Amino acid sequence: MTKTAIQPGARGTDSDNDTQDQPDTTKRRQILAGARSAFRAHGYDGASMEMVARTAGVSKGTLYVYFENKAALFRALILEERLDQAETFLQCDDMSGDIRDQLVNVAQRFLAKMMRPERLSTLRMVIGATEQFPEFGKLLYEAGPMKGIGRLAKVLDRRVASGDLTCPDTELAASHFIDLCGSSLLKRAMFVPGTEFTQAEIDRVVSSAVSVFLAAYGKKA
Template identity: 40%
Template sequence: MNDIGGGTDLRPRDPEAREATHGGAGQDPEKRSQILAGAREVFFERGFDAASMGDIARAAGVSKGTLYVYFENKEDLFAALVGSECEETAERMFVVDAGEEDVETALTKLGFSFVQAILRPSSIALLRTVIAISAKFPDIGRRFFEAGPCEGISRLSVYLAAKVEQGELDIEDVEQAASQFLTLCKDGVTIPALVGAPDAPDPAAVEKSVQGAVRVFMRAYGSRRRPAP
């Protein structure tokens, strides 16, 4: 059976797959999460090309027929995994405390959570895999970009816009400013981890990067009504 597509009849014939279609194909959220957990293990360990639907079925503890009830092919399954991972990561690392009156404190907290999240082994593995297949499957690269970087910029932009309204920041384009801040935070710490450099970023390097990002950002966008840090 071809993992990527084709005209093969993929209708479920085994009992487990027939059960999965009860009430609509791929409607059980627990089963879907179970499959994504298996896919996560296989894709991150072997990469996209080396992974097979059979491998994923075994890792997930389901039949191969059940996989095709929930996902059309391997590309569809990986795209769903990308969306799931990005959504989970965004919820964890792009939370800005709207009640925090001090902008520098809020940005510092966000910067640390952002960098720590992207340096997690699973995040690095996902990024490596997306980069490796994005030329072949550009739609997956697009979905990753929209669910990951774009979502983070959007969330931070809301906070920055509120602080502009309050006179705490002086920014003409909040989306551009949000992108610049996140880029400054990860500058110098992401690439070493991504390429497997022996001297991976340590806590001191992360702190230096984030503190530097906050300092540069506030000097560029701090309201002229308040003294520069």
């Protein structure tokens, strides 16, 4: 009750850290890094605070200086992951030039990000904890897939406007594109950790995905 776990070292926007000599976000980051590693590897319930502390290289007590409890630490980690997702999920800002090339480009970047073991681990971690922390799954879904779909939809909108695509619902089309890209790869990668795909396999999948997408939504010759 008394304890409130006030974060040491003011944080918030980095801008006002200028005048502080050691804003000690360092330790907080360190802890989050340890937590990320531990939670990814063992899940929320499977990872112990001691593991987190050891991985982070701090004492167990220190964890509670920065985070009120295990759940709060997990939440902070999820919020970080959310930022990462929001930034990296389906970047497709500059869509111009030949549409097929551009789609292939987007797909390749998307899969490269998506298939990284850490990203997959994070997804497993969140999905595994979703029943206990429903908010976190939603958070990540909205920052990741949902945001990505939105971004791609806007791009598709422009292509529709320019006549490159014919598409009644660009949001759904965007969703189709993303799922076609991951088709035959993502499910396996999620369920079978350690699965590796060759670039050739990925190229084939990307190429097919784009072909299907364009067959459905492309300008009819």
